[in-house]
Every structure is written in C-alpha cells, then in structure tokens.
Amino acid sequence: MAKLYFYYASMNAGKSTTLLQADFNYRERGMRTLLFTAGVHDRGGHGVIDSRIGLKAEAIPFDPATDLRVIVEAEHFRASVACVLVDESQFLSDAQVRQLAHLADEVGIPVLCYGLRTDFQGRLFPGSAGLLALADSLVEIKSVCECGRKATMNLRVDAAGNAVSEGAQKEIGGNERYVALCRKHFMLRSSRDA
Ligand SMILES: Nc1ncnc2c1ncn2[C@@H]1O[C@H](COP(=O)(O)OP(=O)(O)O)[C@@H](O)[C@H]1O
Numbered sequence: 001m002a003k004l005y006f007y008y009a010s011m012n013a014g015k016s017t018t019l020l021q022a023d024f025n026y027r028e029r030g031m032r033t034l035l036f037t038a039g040v041h042d043r044g045g046h047g048v049i050d051s052r053i054g055l056k057a058e059a060i061p062f063d064p065a066t067d068l069r070v071i072v073e074a075e076h077f078r079a080s081v082a083c084v085l086v087d088e089s090q091f092l093s094d095a096q097v098r099q100l101a102h103l104a105d106e107v108g109i110p111v112l113c114y115g116l117r118t119d120f121q122g123r124l125f126p127g128s129a130g131l132l133a134l135a136d137s138l139v140e141i142k143s144v145c146e147c148g149r150k151a152t153m154n155l156r157v158d159a160a161g162n163a164v165s166e167g168a169q170k171e172i173g174g175n176e177r178y179v180a181l182c183r184k185h186f187m188l189r190s191s192r193d194a
C-alpha cells in the first residue's frame with residue numbers, strides 16, 4: 001500500500017537536500033516523479049526547490065487554490081507517476097493534505113512531504129498539523145543547535161540578530177532571518193530579546 005510520509009525538521013536541517021536525493025533515486029531507476037513546492041517560497045526562484053548544498057530542481061508551485069489531486073491524477077493518466085514529492089509542506093492547507101492522502105490511498109502513489117513542524121512562535125503550521133494528524137509515517141530529520149542539542153525550533157531574528165516574537169506566520173527567508181535552535185535556547189532567546 002502506498003503511504004503518506006512527513007519528513008519534518010527545523011530550518012537548515014537538510015530537508016530539500018533529502019527530497020532531491022529521494023527524487024534522484026527514483027529517476028535514476030527510470031521512474032517518473034512529480035515535484036511540488038510552495039509558490040510563496042521563492043528564495044531560490046518561483047517553482048524551484050533549492051538546497052543550501054547547491055542541488056536544485058524545478059517543481060510545480062502550489063498556492064492555497066491548487067488542487068494537487070487533480071494535477072497528479074491528470075499527469076498519472078498521461079504517464080505513470082511513481083512518487084510525488086512536496087517541499088515546504090508546512091504551507092499546504094488541511095484540504096491539500098487530504099488530497100495527498102487520497103493519492104496514496106486511492107491512486108496508490110507514495111507521497112513524500114518535507115517541511116517545518118513549527119513556526120517562529122513554536123506553533124504548528126496548517127500543513128504540518130494536517131500531516132502530523134494524517135501521515136502514515138513521521139520521520140524527523142535531525143540537526144544541531146549551537147549547544148549541541150537537537151535543533152527543533154526556528155527563531156526569527158532581525159538584522160541585528162535579536163529575536164522577533166510578533167508578526168505574520170509566513171515570512172520567507174533563510175539563514176539571515178531564522179536560526180534553528182533547541183527548545184531551551186529558543187525559549188531563552190525569545191524571552192531575553194522580548
Ligand atoms: N557546501 C556544503 N556541503 C555540505 N553541507 C552543506 C553545504 N552547504 C550547506 N550544507 C548543509 O546543508 C544543510 C541544509 O540543507 P537544506 O536542504 O538547504 O536544508 P532545509 O531544506 O532543511 O532548510 C545544512 O545542514 C548545512 O549545514
């Protein structure tokens with residue numbers, strides 16, 4: 001039975017790199033894949049999955065109005081799709097997570113989602129909440145805080161490096177805007193700079 005997977009981590013943990021490796025693995029065996037990424041996440045260009053290690057691939061951009069089920073079913077009808085890979089899956093809506101679950105259960109295509117678990121305030125994103133609730137397999141990709149503990153949280157920082165604790169949930173950025181920290185240091189920095 002095909003499964004819905006959620007590979008989650010803090011920022012800068014290697015999610016996009018791992019996705020692109022999994023994609024390569026399918027394609028080098030002659031299997032067709034479909035890649036999606038959030039249209040809003042244009043750090044490496046619109047509709048591009050880019051890893052800090054330098055790997056890149058084109059992907060279908062999704063926004064809240066995108067019906068991933070319709071796109072994948074139409075493509076699968078045209079030529080068999082072996083796997084669907086979704087980057088920035090924290091930005092999926094709950095309805096889109098259900099579309100992906102349908103693809104795994106009813107169409108038989110494995111769906112691999114990669115994304116953040118929590119935002120800069122330590123709260124779940126809609127896509128992460130949906131995936132934590134519905135995925136068959138939850139896999140944590142691990143990275144380290146500056147203290148050596150596991151980095152599970154994402155601190156948003158300003159140009160001076162001070163913690164930002166208020167603002168919109170969605171704010172595109174990279175290492176200049178976010179620091180991955182363990183929970184202890186996330187809490188300490190959040191309250192110190194408040
Ligand atoms: N030149 C490099 N060689 C090896 N690893 C690198 C290099 N540049 C960045 N990295 C590592 O890649 C990881 C970030 O990968 P990326 O796929 O962009 O993460 P994510 O998608 O989780 O934000 C970090 O662990 C970083 O240390």
Ligand SMILES: Cc1cn([C@H]2C[C@H](O)[C@@H](COP(=O)(O)O)O2)c(=O)[nH]c1=O
Nearest residue numbers: 011012041119120154169170171172173
């Ligand atoms: C914590 C947090 C992150 N974001 C944005 C910032 C980046 O554009 C992406 C995550 O990118 P990565 O591939 O994991 O490096 O998400 C956000 O909008 N809001 C947040 O709270």
Ligand SMILES: [Zn+2]
Nearest residue numbers: 145147182185
């Ligand atoms: Zn720490």
